[in-house]
Each structure stands twice: as C-alpha cells, then as structure tokens.
Amino acid sequence: MPQDIEWPRNDYSRVPYRLYHDPELYAREQERIFEGPTWSYLCLEAEIPEPGDYVTTWVGDTPVVANRDREGTVHAFVNRCAHRGAAVCRAARGNVRVHTCIYHRWSYDHAGNLRGVPFHRGIRGEGGMDEDFDMDRHSLRKLRAAIFEGVVFGSFSDETEPLEDYLGPMMRGHIGRLMGRPVRVLGHQRQRIEGNWKLYLENLRDTYHASLLHEFLVTFGLDRATQKGGVEMDARHRHNLTYAHAGSDRDEDARAAYGRQQVRAGALTLRDPRLLEFRREYEDDRNLAISTVFPNAAFQQLNNSLATRQVQTKGIDAFDLVWTYFGYADDDEDMTAHRLRQANLFGPGGLVSMEDAEAIEIAQRASRREAGTTVVEVGGKGEISDRAYRVNDVPVRGFWSYYAELMDIEPPGAVR
Amino acid sequence: MIEVEARLAIADLFANYGAFLDADRLEDWLECFAEGCRYEIVSRENLRRGLPLALMLCENKDMLRDRVVSLREANEYSVHTDKHVIGGLRIKEPVEGGFAVEADYAMFQADAEGTGSLYSFGTYDAECELAGGAAKFRRMTVVVDNWNIPHMLSTPI
Structure with missing residues (x-):
C-alpha cells in the first residue's frame, strides 16, 4: 500500500527510490494529483484564437481537449466519447463547429455537451434508445478551465482553489512578466x-x-x-x-x-x-x-x-x-x-x-x-x-x- | 537534364554525409557544407503549420562549427551508435551553380549495450552546389516525420 512509504526524514532530504518505480503509486498520482485539487497547464490561448479552434493534450494519462466556443469562451473536456470511450478529436489540433466521434457519430458542442445521437428514435419506430435516455446526462467529462495571462489551465476537481490563488503572488508575478503582452x-x-x-x-x-x-x-x-x-x-x-x-x-x-x-x-x-x-x-x-x-x-x-x-x-x-x-x-x-x-x-x-x-x-x-x-x-x-x-x-x-x-x-x- | 557526373557527385555527397555522421567524424561532416550554408532540423508538425521553429538551427557554417565544438567539449548525451540509410535521391530543379535535391532517410540508433531502435525518419530537403566536380550542401533542411524525439537530439541527423 502507498501509505507504507517510509520517509527516513520528515524534511524530505531523503527520497525513497520506490517513488519512481511503484505502479501502485503511479495510479494513485493520477487520481490524487492530476485529477486532484491542482491546476494543470493545457495550452496557450494564442494556440486557439478563433471560435471552434481546439488542441488535444493530456493531463497525466487522461486525454483532454481545450477549445473555444462561438462566444469566445474557452472550455476543456476529456477527449473520450461518453458512448463507448473512443477519442472524439483525433487530430492534434483543428477547427470544428461540432465535435463528432467517428465511431457512432455522437456529437458534442464546444462545452462538451451531447447534442446529437444518430437514430436516437430508431428507424421507422424500430431500434434507437429507450424513452428514458437523457442527453443531458451523457456529456463529455468536463474540466474546469481557467486562464491567467493567456495561459489555459484545467482542473478535474471542484475543490481546487481559484487559479489565481493556486498560483500565488510569486508565480503570478513570474507568469505576468513573461506572458503579460500578446504572444x-x-x-x-x-x-x-x-x-x-x-x-x-x-x-x-x-x-x-x-x-x-x-x-x-x-x-x-x-x-x-x-x-x-x-x-x-x-x-x-x-x-x-x-x-x-x-x-x-x-x-x-x-x-x-x-x-x-x-x-x-x-x-x-x-x-x-x-x-x-x-x-x-x-x-x-x-x-x-x-x-x-x-x-x-x-x-x-x-x-x-x-x-x-x-x-x-x-x-x-x-x-x-x-x-x-x-x-x-x-x-x-x-x-x-x-x-x-x-x-x-x-x-x-x-x-x-x-x-x-x-x-x-x-x-x-x-x-x-x-x-x-x-x-x-x-x-x-x-x-x-x-x-x-x-x-x-x-x-x-x-x-x-x-x-x-x-x-x-x-x-x-x-x-x- | 542533369549530367551523369553531377548526379554521381550529389549521390556521393549524401553517402558521405551519412557515413561521416555514423562514424562520429563530425569535423569531416562539416566539410559536406559550403561556407555560406544553412543547416536546420525541423519537425513536420511545425512545417505543416507554417511555424518557423526548428529543432536545431545553424544559420551559417560558423554556427555549425560551434555546434560540433559544443558536442565535443561541452555536452553530455547518451552513448549511442547511429546508422543512416539514405535513398530515393531526387534531383529537382537547377538553382544557381547547383541543384535543389531531396532524399529520404531512416536513422537507427544503438545504445551502449547494443540495443537498437528506429530513431528518426524523414526527408532531406537540400540545395547542393557543384564546384570542381564535387558537390556541397548550400542548404540542408532535415524534415523529421517522427517529431516526438526519442531521448534527446545530440548528433545531427
């Protein structure tokens, strides 16, 4: 179990090598760090300047899309179809009006909401989904997206403090110094x-x-x-x-x-x-x-x-x-x-x-x-x-x- | 129509280029380049999107010499043995004093224990000049098709 990690000193001046090699710890990192109360870098706003622009990236092992909607708002969601788990965006980047999974053509808007399910009502009354299928409950998994000085960050956790607080004055100062002008x-x-x-x-x-x-x-x-x-x-x-x-x-x-x-x-x-x-x-x-x-x-x-x-x-x-x-x-x-x-x-x-x-x-x-x-x-x-x-x-x-x-x-x- | 001698000189240049790199004869490799040369390794990713960033950029032969001196004197990198396989030479069009040419390459790499892998593949997009029966590169743009570089990029491609 990860909890049995023994730190010889409480000031971290000795770091067990096991931390770089234990697969159980790696799985726990994905859950507690990358999907935990942290903000991960996703991309620069300058990479997605136009409505519909998207980039695919990763937060830990999880495939993520950052994109801009028609009103100019940046959203991020997990790049995995809510239907059968296929990657929705396959190119590294591009511009689309809707995101459509190639497998069964489920489509999503820029915020990651499910907007279309082919043959939802079947053909000539046969097949399709049961009446109780609720589109609103099958969106792509969303991340919180936040922007500081043109840098787009995402977080999986509702617990994460606001981005500016997370960065703190020191890091806001540094990022502001480098990114405080259009890039x-x-x-x-x-x-x-x-x-x-x-x-x-x-x-x-x-x-x-x-x-x-x-x-x-x-x-x-x-x-x-x-x-x-x-x-x-x-x-x-x-x-x-x-x-x-x-x-x-x-x-x-x-x-x-x-x-x-x-x-x-x-x-x-x-x-x-x-x-x-x-x-x-x-x-x-x-x-x-x-x-x-x-x-x-x-x-x-x-x-x-x-x-x-x-x-x-x-x-x-x-x-x-x-x-x-x-x-x-x-x-x-x-x-x-x-x-x-x-x-x-x-x-x-x-x-x-x-x-x-x-x-x-x-x-x-x-x-x-x-x-x-x-x-x-x-x-x-x-x-x-x-x-x-x-x-x-x-x-x-x-x-x-x-x-x-x-x-x-x-x-x-x-x-x- | 390019003369046979010129074609052979360009083919020899590519053969020497790869062989010098593989033998770690970087100082000899430098002599594959004309004095006013430009050497660049670029990713297909940036090239397709029209982005100017290179993986390695030497705007003149002095910068190329500096890179070699740095590799010899100042850099630490993986112990490796390279093998270039260069083929598909295309002589494209005449340019002043030479020709625009392309060739494809695959470059394999073995580590200190002899374990090998395909390290890089792509296209050489170049301009050669011909003088005194020998060819030299005036411009060499190495376009890397597997642009997620394994390990690190030390010896030029």
Missing part, C-alpha cells in the same frame, strides 16, 4: 524521455545541477552559479522560480570557483556569439528565470528564448515533454530571428538541455531495484524556504512536501 507562438518541440515524470520536476527545481551538468553554460560563460540569483517558492512550496541576474559576477571569481570542480569557466568562445546575446526586455536584469507550476508545467526565459514546457505522463517510466516557444506579437523580424536562434539553447537538442534527458534516463535505469533513498540537502536540511544563492536544491524538497500531502503519505511531523 505569438513560434512552434513546438516534443521529446519522449524514458524516466519517471517526477525526475523531471525535481530537475527543474535543482539549481545545483544546472552549471555542473550543462557544461555549455559555464564553458561559454552564459550562466554560472557565481552570478547573483536564487530560488523562490510559493507559500506551500509547490511552485518555484530559479533566477539569475545578467553580468552580476566577475570572470575571475567564476574561473576560481569552477576551476576547483574541473569545469572550465569561459574556456571557449563561439564563432557566432549571437547565440548568447542578451537583449534586455523586462524592467529587471534577469537573464534567466525558469519556473515550475505544480504539477505539469514550466515557464522559461533564458536570455531571449521564451517557452512553456508541459509534462505528459506516459506510464511510470516515461513522459513526453512538449515545448511551446513564443515571442511577442510586436516583435520585429530581427527579434523573431534572434529568438529562433536562441531556441538552440533548449529543447531535445538544446545546447543547455539535452543533458537533462540523459541524467533522468540513467537515474531511472540505475535505481529500479534500489531500496534506499536519494540525498537532497544542498542548501541545507530542515526548513524549506527561499534562497538568495544558487548552489541549492531546496525547492526539490518543496516539491516532495506538497506531493506527499496530496498523496496522503506525509511522514509524522512533516515539514511543509
């Missing part, structure tokens, strides 16, 4: 990583790994732990933001710090340095700001590369990562070219992100039969709180504390 979608990238989805959520909250695993950052002087920066979390430590300020450290200090770790700070230069050029476009001078929203999304800025990332679980040992890159609607041609160039930094082939997939896959493979725990105590044990420095993985413990709360597997005296 233009530049394209998507998709990646199948053979590892448990939580390894990725941890990775996103682990500032410690960034400049050690992603040698490009330090070798080419793009980002290093000697810069002014840190991590911030919401009150419940379920979301986090890692940030750094441009030009806030000295080359000598970086060389000294990394020299001791066999990492060559600033050892190489690019023949085409435009890849690393930072054009300041916000009031602050942060050139790196990557946040995660529990349970399935990240919002990223590195220099002028902007993207959302969505995690879609594909069983206990795989997940898809869907990247949606964007710029602003008023970007000129040169700025768009600059963003497309800097997209080389991220994604499945990203110069500073390809390593994450490898780190996750080798951790998944090597820990399968391990009864022990990981070690999470960079930046200290005990209290889970913000840090104004970069060498830390404290938000990883924040993730686990909220995860354990939702899963009802908290240790006695759990730190939250």
Whole structure:
C-alpha cells in the first residue's frame, strides 16, 4: 500500500527510490494529483484564437481537449466519447463547429455537451434508445478551465482553489512578466524521455545541477552559479522560480570557483556569439528565470528564448515533454530571428538541455531495484524556504512536501 | 537534364554525409557544407503549420562549427551508435551553380549495450552546389516525420 512509504526524514532530504518505480503509486498520482485539487497547464490561448479552434493534450494519462466556443469562451473536456470511450478529436489540433466521434457519430458542442445521437428514435419506430435516455446526462467529462495571462489551465476537481490563488503572488508575478503582452507562438518541440515524470520536476527545481551538468553554460560563460540569483517558492512550496541576474559576477571569481570542480569557466568562445546575446526586455536584469507550476508545467526565459514546457505522463517510466516557444506579437523580424536562434539553447537538442534527458534516463535505469533513498540537502536540511544563492536544491524538497500531502503519505511531523 | 557526373557527385555527397555522421567524424561532416550554408532540423508538425521553429538551427557554417565544438567539449548525451540509410535521391530543379535535391532517410540508433531502435525518419530537403566536380550542401533542411524525439537530439541527423 502507498501509505507504507517510509520517509527516513520528515524534511524530505531523503527520497525513497520506490517513488519512481511503484505502479501502485503511479495510479494513485493520477487520481490524487492530476485529477486532484491542482491546476494543470493545457495550452496557450494564442494556440486557439478563433471560435471552434481546439488542441488535444493530456493531463497525466487522461486525454483532454481545450477549445473555444462561438462566444469566445474557452472550455476543456476529456477527449473520450461518453458512448463507448473512443477519442472524439483525433487530430492534434483543428477547427470544428461540432465535435463528432467517428465511431457512432455522437456529437458534442464546444462545452462538451451531447447534442446529437444518430437514430436516437430508431428507424421507422424500430431500434434507437429507450424513452428514458437523457442527453443531458451523457456529456463529455468536463474540466474546469481557467486562464491567467493567456495561459489555459484545467482542473478535474471542484475543490481546487481559484487559479489565481493556486498560483500565488510569486508565480503570478513570474507568469505576468513573461506572458503579460500578446504572444505569438513560434512552434513546438516534443521529446519522449524514458524516466519517471517526477525526475523531471525535481530537475527543474535543482539549481545545483544546472552549471555542473550543462557544461555549455559555464564553458561559454552564459550562466554560472557565481552570478547573483536564487530560488523562490510559493507559500506551500509547490511552485518555484530559479533566477539569475545578467553580468552580476566577475570572470575571475567564476574561473576560481569552477576551476576547483574541473569545469572550465569561459574556456571557449563561439564563432557566432549571437547565440548568447542578451537583449534586455523586462524592467529587471534577469537573464534567466525558469519556473515550475505544480504539477505539469514550466515557464522559461533564458536570455531571449521564451517557452512553456508541459509534462505528459506516459506510464511510470516515461513522459513526453512538449515545448511551446513564443515571442511577442510586436516583435520585429530581427527579434523573431534572434529568438529562433536562441531556441538552440533548449529543447531535445538544446545546447543547455539535452543533458537533462540523459541524467533522468540513467537515474531511472540505475535505481529500479534500489531500496534506499536519494540525498537532497544542498542548501541545507530542515526548513524549506527561499534562497538568495544558487548552489541549492531546496525547492526539490518543496516539491516532495506538497506531493506527499496530496498523496496522503506525509511522514509524522512533516515539514511543509 | 542533369549530367551523369553531377548526379554521381550529389549521390556521393549524401553517402558521405551519412557515413561521416555514423562514424562520429563530425569535423569531416562539416566539410559536406559550403561556407555560406544553412543547416536546420525541423519537425513536420511545425512545417505543416507554417511555424518557423526548428529543432536545431545553424544559420551559417560558423554556427555549425560551434555546434560540433559544443558536442565535443561541452555536452553530455547518451552513448549511442547511429546508422543512416539514405535513398530515393531526387534531383529537382537547377538553382544557381547547383541543384535543389531531396532524399529520404531512416536513422537507427544503438545504445551502449547494443540495443537498437528506429530513431528518426524523414526527408532531406537540400540545395547542393557543384564546384570542381564535387558537390556541397548550400542548404540542408532535415524534415523529421517522427517529431516526438526519442531521448534527446545530440548528433545531427
């Protein structure tokens, strides 16, 4: 039983490997996290600008459609016909007046309400449904949909607090900073990583790994732990933001710090340095700001590369990562070219992100039969709180504390 | 009508292109490209929708060199062995000093223990230039048909 998870410490500085490999826990996560009192990222409003536009996506293992009705309201529902369970929308995206399942042609409106059942009354009085068949009771399963700054979220639970409260001031500030102007979608990238989805959520909250695993950052002087920066979390430590300020450290200090770790700070230069050029476009001078929203999304800025990332679980040992890159609607041609160039930094082939997939896959493979725990105590044990420095993985413990709360597997005296 | 010599030079270029990548001879692979080249890996998904984002974009040969230096010096990625199978060469139309060409590819990948899988398949949409009996790519757009990239994209396709 999942409840028998033993946390050796109540501050989540030790995480049992079993959490990445136990199929019972995975089923419980689907129910208590993805279908629980959380808001999951679905898409950007800019992907469904017109009435009838839809995208298909996933919340955990559940297929979901987000779409816009004729009045402009965005709705979300489970992409599974109320009749026999077939996917109603089969294309990745499109525009339709009604959603019709191909199997028996049941049709639904944009809100997911059942509007048509062929041969409802049979043919010449023969066949069809009994008199008591009630169309209103056979809608598609609906999610609550909510929008913040052009980002569409969905929730399965009536218990979930309003989206703005769920995000909290810290995350509203970050998303508002990136998404507070009309955006233009530049394209998507998709990646199948053979590892448990939580390894990725941890990775996103682990500032410690960034400049050690992603040698490009330090070798080419793009980002290093000697810069002014840190991590911030919401009150419940379920979301986090890692940030750094441009030009806030000295080359000598970086060389000294990394020299001791066999990492060559600033050892190489690019023949085409435009890849690393930072054009300041916000009031602050942060050139790196990557946040995660529990349970399935990240919002990223590195220099002028902007993207959302969505995690879609594909069983206990795989997940898809869907990247949606964007710029602003008023970007000129040169700025768009600059963003497309800097997209080389991220994604499945990203110069500073390809390593994450490898780190996750080798951790998944090597820990399968391990009864022990990981070690999470960079930046200290005990209290889970913000840090104004970069060498830390404290938000990883924040993730686990909220995860354990939702899963009802908290240790006695759990730190939250 | 393209001359036989030119056709053979373009076929040799594709054969070398795949063989250099498979042998991890990335520095030799760079010499398959002309100096003013553009190299891009794009998903069929974005291409169909007219979205400009690439999976890998090198707007000139220096960016291509930077990518190779980064793979050699700064990136960590899966231990893998690649095999390209390239076929169906189509010489499309003459462009200044060369030809627009297409070919299809399948690329298989084996891991450190020799377990293999189909990693990528798609189309090479390219422009070649011919000089001194040899062909080089002036533009190479790799269009990936299985655009949900397995694992990660390290070695170019």
